[in-house]
Amino acid sequence: MSPKPDSTDPVSAADKLPGASADDIAAAAEHSEPIPEPIEVDLDDDDDEDLVAFTASEAAGAFVTIYRFTWPLMRNYKRWITFVGIGLFVETLFNVIMPLSLKYLIDDALGEEDFHALYVILFVLAVAGIVTSIVAVWYELWDARLSAAVISDVRTRLFDHLQSLPASYFGRTKRGEILSRFSVDMAGYESSVKSFANSALLPLLELIAGIGLMIWLNWQLAVVALLIFPMTLIGPRILTPKAVQANYDQKVNEAAILGVVQENIATQLVVKAFGLQRKALGWFTFRNLNARRSIADATFLSSMVERTVTVSVLLLHLVVLGIGAYLATKGQITVGTFVTFESAFWEISYNIAHLMHFIPLAISSAASVQHMQEMLDEPVRGADRPGAPDMPPVANDITFDRVSFHYEGSDTNVIEHLTLKLQAGKSIAIVGPSGSGKSTLLNLILRLYEPTEGRVTIDGVDARKVTRDSLRSHMAVVFQENMLFNMSIRENIRLGKQDATDAEVEAAARKAEIHRHIMTLPERYDTLVGERGDTLSGGQRQRIAIARAMVRNPSVLLLDEATSALDQTTEAAINHTLLKVAQGRTMIWSTHRLTSVVEMDEIIVMSEGRVVERGSHLELIAGNGLYRHLWDDQMHQPHRDESDEGEDDDDDEDDDE
């Protein structure tokens, strides 16, 4: 387990950071109370263990992890890989020719005063230099394209997989955790992919070529140099685990900052209304100071990993220099060989340092890959049964046949041996105390979840035996949070039926009694609704959601607390609309608000996953049971007195219709 940031001591966090501005420290110090836990955005505890398990000697594991994840995608770009490969090969070759030319320059051209040889060598070097520079520009272009394509493919793969995950995944996974795959982890992965060719592959090729050159020049001296080279790894061996831990802490602290910002954006109205800006700045500053400390540690330790290599290489160099000079003075090697050997030795040292620098990046990137892979390993929603037929429009009843259901990770049934028939063409309300299983019932009809026991049949057919898409195509849902997308009103309505004509969109809007209001907007149906429909009132948003449901002309209309968040006047107007649009279809409406359901054909009362009463409003009131109890409770509650901006328009619309 990595040490978690101390969330109770902002002052000490600030004090330990010389140079933190007075404002920063004051803002952090203002908090004598504990800092709220930020929304969790990043890694879970498992990552911690995975990371700590990495050491320098296990860096190869990081490369394998990244390779396994990336190679299947890279296979699509074989031509580009070939281009990059050619470029790297040419550059490596040049880096061998360069030191080698020194040997001939010193031994043959200068030593023998052979000017012809001198010109040839200089000419070869000039041509090689020009060709290599051109090839380098060319392969950098393909490398940039290749890494951008791979990164974009990984993003698509993640998003595509996310679309196929079952509702249960979203039920049990924090939003921040999903988002971190697309932000923090993608950034970690991106950095290693982008620099892989230049910071890992090229140094590795040059290292191999340099070793080959040294052996070719003088194998005895090469053996001495190579035998003492492992000493350069002692520093990284000691420091890499510490650097990895510091990098992990940095990630955790940065994720905490993201969580604070995310929460702050979501709660801006509360922050403004209660004047919490300074407090929020204090929370942020505390997290930011923690991050600052961990960034400093991570940066310092990472550079120390590299620095220990360069320092030990410098010392080793003195040894090689001494032996080489001794051999040259004894005439066992030429001066040219000695100088070239020196040059190759430097080249190798430089490339080892480069690789050492890349390893922490690869380790951190491998952790990101593992985190993304976890999501990709999540099983996708169950496929339709082979040969499952499409569902015809729902003409008859929806039946729950001894259905029990519990959510993943819990043994407690939230629906308990439920046997229930919902009659086709009726308007049916599902009511009951909070947590009694109303929304779960709708989820089972939609096959967002499947019963753990028993079956849900539609027109007598087990809902699991038809294709999921065809089943849902005959249904439409309006949720409490109407989930408008940041696009035009027309496009939002058309999401209900993707091939709907403009006339169908307009007809749906008329049914939802929002057409008149839309026509008063500057861009009419092309008006953008803003993020989550923020430019519209709650009632207007809900009417657009109803239009989106209506455009697909569903046989079954499901409403999940569709009007519970609205004020009473707007709720009454929308209830009226809903009862009109429900005519000729089955409407199943889960709600707390009993005033919404008095006119419904049938009311089903649930408690703890069972049906405890059913009947019309009047029958249930007379029955003196749970419904009567809930009704009396609600009637005694003070009424909210808010007004919906769209209500006048909505009422006008009612009049029109």
Ligand SMILES: Nc1ncnc2c1ncn2[C@@H]1O[C@H](COP(=O)(O)OP(=O)(O)OP(=O)(O)O)[C@@H](O)[C@H]1O
């Ligand atoms: N995704 C989920 N994972 C685990 N448990 C869940 C999940 N969704 C709901 N539950 C649990 O199932 C039970 C029934 O929830 P459900 O949302 O169906 O009740 P409800 O009657 O619609 O409640 P409310 O009126 O408050 O919306 C509750 O105890 C709830 O905590």
